[in-house]
Amino acid sequence: MNTLKIAVQKSGRLSEKSLQLLEECGIKISNGERKLKAVAQNFPIEILFLRDDDIPQYVEQGVADIGVLGENEVWEKDKQVNIIEQLGFAGCRMSLAIPKDEIYTDLNYFQGKRIATSYPKILNNFFAKNNISVLIEEISGSVEIATSIGLADAVFDIVSTGSTLLMNGLKEVETVTKSEAVLISNKNLSQENQVILDKLLFRIKAVREGKRNKYILLNAPNSAIDEICSVLPGMKSPTILPLVEKDWSSLHSVIQEDDYWQIIEQLKNLGAEGILIIPIEKMIR
Ligand code: ATP
Ligand code: MG
Secondary structure (H helix, E strand, O other): OOOEEEEEEOOOOOHHHHHHHHHHOOOOEOOOOOOOEEEEOOOOEEEEEEOHHHHHHHHHHOOOOEEEEEHHHHHHHOOOOEEEEEOOOOOEEEEEEEEOOOOOOOHHHHOOOEEEEOOHHHHHHHHHHOOOOOEEEEOOOOHHHOOOOOOOOEEEEEEOOOHHHHHOOEEEEEEEEEEOEEEEEOOOOOHHHHHHHHHHHHHHHHHHHHHHEEEEEEEEEHHHHHHHHHHOOOOOOOEEEEOOOOOEEEEEEEEEHHHHHHHHHHHHHOOOEEEEEEEOOOOOO
16 A cells, blocks of 8 residues: 655654654554654554654655654755645744854844854855855854854854853854744655645644634623624634523633633623633644
């Protein structure tokens, strides 16, 4: 039977979340102990465990049909692949940092400076666009120590909390871009594989939509229903069920995670009681 080959990171910051995503899509993977390959039991997909640096090339060549990795790695490798879905995890920014006692003015600070990074292509594009010439020192890891050992004047690296920079006496002065995990695909997928990919994407979207939304239930006096409905968007409109208690109803709806605290406050002010917020596992609009 035809299977879709998906490349995920073998071990690192993306591994667990990549496998978790497949699991949330209802895909059961048989050999848990991460060899090079694993086969799903209930979905026509095969998992290849690779270093994230290699994934763009493998997907370009068709060794893997699709892959999960950070956008940063996709941009840096610059291979012929399609980015087909943002996955919402492994969020980070790519920033320029300098020794903390330096006085930073603006981007011109970097004119003629030596900058250490593992992402020379992204950095080069950025400074070329800003008409600033810099010397890029490409190193493969531990970029944050480059200034203290005298290799460079500044560093360009991935930052999530910024604590690694601080610990190394650096301060973040410019965010060049933001990145998160994405799903990429080969540009010439066979029709059979495209069908499998569409099924997978349908599930991924349902999982992501579910995460972005919450199910809300509340009780309210009938006199407040109209106003309450106006603050509850819902998939279509809220469901309203009568309570045994006279002149009261129960309302059910769906709200976006981002704004639910604000909505709850409004609902309370409008007289809602017994508000329940429940996670949604999958959501199909
Ligand atoms: P590999 O051995 O597979 O090459 P790696 O060392 O290159 O692994 P990791 O450190 O596991 O990579 O990071 C993988 C990806 O996780 C990064 O490319 C980036 O997209 C994302 N990421 C999110 N937050 C961070 C962070 N704080 N530091 C590094 N990467 C992060
Ligand atoms: Mg890597």
